[in-house]
Amino acid sequence: MTRHDWPLHGGQAMPLLTRFGLPEDTPVLDVSANLNPLGPPAWLSSWLAERMATISRYPDPEYRKARIAIADHEGVHPDQVLLTNGGAEAIFIAAALHAGEAATIVQPGFAEYARACTAHGLSRHDTHLAPPDFLLDPDALVRGLGECRLLFLCRPHNPSGKLIPRQTMERLIELTKERDCHVVVDEAFIDFVDDPNEALTPLLARFDHLILLRSLTKLYTLPGLRVGYLLADSRTVERAKAFQPAWSVNGLAAELVPPLLDDHDFMARTREWLATERPRLQADLGKLGLEVVPSQTNFFLVRHPHGRETTRSLLPALLRRGVMVRHTESFPGLDGGWLRVALRGVEDNDRLLSALADSLAEYRGGGIP
Ligand SMILES: Cc1ncc(COP(=O)(O)O)c(C=O)c1O
Structure with a gap:
């Protein structure tokens, strides 16, 4: 079983079900993709239905309204905003800015950073954060950068859920400035962090080599x-735009941005859910005897104390019980020795916990190798 046989992303039940000999239409509770269980917002289906006529028109290629809404929300100038077809497109655009140059990915990291580097001919010399602490030493990292012109990292970190301290980020950004290396911070999960001030947006005013990537797909499901969108210095955004096909973001998604960002009630309910369910799930996973990486976002990395093979075996055991967790075979440095589980609502979290309890009981009874 090699790393490459596994789906690269969460949310893909069919390949996992067939791999483990289960019918491909088996209904599963998906805790492999990190999506807000409260979304999409209740008003969205009627909102979309009312706007069906707009699909017969081209969207504004400048996406002015969406960019103004994002700029207001983030406290930046609209020229610092590029609207993108999800955070994934923003990653490819960031790589395109440095086509043919050298990049570093802070691993384990989201698979699209490596795909984007390959697509745009960037050579790579990756660096690794070691589990279970995933600590980043900015001075050591920068010493190892060599000719690197583009650094990719994710904060909060997927897959660990850890938030690299702000001071560490500032140090890293200062040091990379001296070396003329653009820093791409993927903040796809920043909205799930308790303190909204943890976002690095204010640093854009000080550093023109900083590129922030955002996704609205996680928070709003x-x-x-x-x-999604990319935030950077206006000159970088202008250059980035050249790599994006016209109308890359569909008109409905673009029009949706202002009302989404205006839905403060949805955000408040999301915060309430996080405040209660995140500590509860973390504690209950620990009570089952699993090692849990403390998370500041909406997913947890866990492993069984008996090691890699036991942890690995929990994935099919859970799938047989109708729960799909995220494997880590494709995360360099984790290599299958951990599982990632998304935080869901009360009932789903209970279902995950009970499927885990049953799988662990099967293991103790000798049923799992
Ligand atoms: C760290 C990270 N960045 C970006 C993305 C892409 O998000 P989007 O669905 O907005 O393209 C994901 C999706 O899983 C992700 O995990």
């Missing part, structure tokens, strides 16, 4: 609709 719109992975099928796709919307």
